[in-house]
Amino acid sequence: MKSTSPEADPACTDANVHRRARIALAAVCEPGEAGLADAIDSRGPTATVAALLDGGRQRPKIPRADGLRRRLEELDLDALIDRGRDIGARVVVPGDSQWPGRMNELRAHRPLALWCWGEADPRLMALRSVAIVGARACTRYGEWIAREWSAQLAQDHVTVISGGAYGIDAAAHRGALAVEGVTICVLAGGVDTPYPRGNEGLFAEIVDRGLLVSEAPPGETVRRRRFLTRNRLIAALASATCVVEAAHRSGSVTTASNAAELNRPVLAVPGPVTSEMSRGTHRLVHEGIAMLAADVTDVRAVLPEFERAHDAAPHDSRGDSRRHATQHESAAQFGEQPISRALQEVLDVVPTPRWSAEGMSLDDIAVRSGVSRAQARTRLAQAEEMGLVQRRGQDRWVYAPADGAHGRA
Template sequence: MRPDKTTEQEKPAAEGLPREEERLSRVALMRMAEAGDPVMGRLIAEHGAVRACVNARRGVLPPEFVERERERVPASRRGTDLDRLVTSWAARYADPAADLARGREGGSRFVIPGDPEWPTQLDDLGDTRPFGLWLHGRANLRLSCLRSVSIVGARAATPYGTTVAAEMASSLGDRGWCVVSGGAYGIDGAAHRGALAAGAPTVAVLACGSDVCYPTAHEDLFRAVRAQGVVVSEWTPGSHPTRLRFLVRNRVIAALSRGTVVVQAAVRSGALNTATHASGLNRHLMAVPGPITTEVSAGCHALIREGKAVCVTAVDEIIELVGAIGDDLAPPRKGPPRPHDALNDETRRVLEAIPARGSAGPAAIAVAAGVDLATALACLGGLAAAGFVASGERGWRLSGARRG
């Protein structure tokens, strides 16, 4: 790799450049560098997208930048990795205008930092912030993600998992929240469908081009997402998914929303990768418990047991975490009300002192309840009026309603 010898007159200034020039530069960079490349991210942050593109295309970098990057790696690897990286950038350059035209012809739009539709929460990703995003759909990405929750989980989900994901997404949609997920089989697909059923926008973050349908069986789902929400991609139209790209896109899923809910996940799962990103970004992390005999819930249980995620079982509990402080509190969970819940302590003790079978006199009941006789008689009168007890020849006994 040669140091950058470009003169100051040849170097385009980062400020005051036409937006279209920066847009084209970022389109080019999305082909040249892999999404989430921190070295390219630092180069753009220091020198702007236009100059970064010029440097990468020529295979040269500013000397001071090279020196700082080499200090980041062990001495034994200094230079080698960076040289290979820059060489690969230059080799992958393609005409950005053609990519931009292809995307627009397919119905996609390209947004970059500073655009009205750019979600500023992506800036939390720092050096790994997307260079730009391809969007395909009717919904506005930034506005949709102002109140959003990510729902992720296993592809090989159980009926329990897909039901929970769909119901949570639908309830969130009913409450005015957007659902973000990855468009995959299992939990992702169920979450998108639940949001769509509620008539709410949903965001599908793909590991391929915005015009590529993967998985192919989700063609109808993606069509519905585009009609009601938006499909998001960091890759040039026509790009196909790879295993690494699925992991890379998970950071965007976590960054776009206020919190992430893991519905089902095995101990080794891509959903746990999203959970790690959410924690690293200081987003709320939640997990749904499942049967302890189901391996596909083992990852959720580990997150809860290790204190990394909050256990949630209802949408109210999710919104309490991600919503406005003090305004979105979940109501306390209570069991079904019972008739004797309204009884005071003395009356309850008198009621408990009556034998389950047979009868007892008021004096025996008073002794067993630990109250005086007058109090026992007063309580027995109230209990009889309420239908809890009845008086007979042999004393007081429980009524049929109390026995049930």
């Protein structure tokens, strides 16, 4: 990339060029690159690219600015985008309809872009989701729990999120796939070079029926430290995190800690006190980071939607504050009329025409938003009056706000 490229023009106002500049920065940075997110917030993506390529006095306060400049100079952005497009992958950035807003809670360590391979919508599928994570060298007990609980949750329209590794991760993905559920695999390397190679068949299934996600660009090989930085994405994307088995010090314990820092519910499955693979889960409970998950109903109980649907209650009072923190807040308004949280919960699951031209059925909207069919119908009628949704055929809906009407945060 050259300093004369449109993506390096600070005066450019073209939204697509700004999008490309953001993709370029995401392709050359390290996960959670110190100072980069702040620079983009204050300058904008094109001005940040320009400042990095200039290398002069206007260079942003980023510790690795020189390294980023060299990588930008070597970057062939069109070739990178084409590499993803050739396999059917796409890039999602903040502002896109598919961008999971939860990622923004990572603040300075949030990803700048996500490469996605698969048909599932990462924003919609994450609205009701659980990260099932744990040890690679798991026991048969842990593998059974991960597979069976994931299958039961997937049957209840909960998206199962994990990292694609051997052991608990793979069992969680396979459990969801076994019942035709949706699963998201968050990778540490590029979506076209998933690791481990031994799970290639599993990754192919996930592409067909779920989603591979990575903040690393296509072609990026796995590096050891990217596993730990990847774990923050799993924690941020999921509504809750459940650790099935983990050693005393493990990546899964890090994922749980990341989730707790984001005020997301964390659960841990107990095991034999003699098992090394349960020391990490017992530690999480002992230190008050996680609630005890003795049954899959304990996982359901920390999901706000299930509480409304089944009147379930978590075993730990900490769930109350965490649930309030995960519920989507909206400050959007239509004229003088504010949008209620109840209406926002329904709006959040309605697809845009770009994603689903035929729209989503009333039944699916009710299930995904965790309300009754009658409540969903009433709230959709209200949203239609406000110019936020449109009816497509018999009881199918799309999110298509009229000019001046805004219903999503």
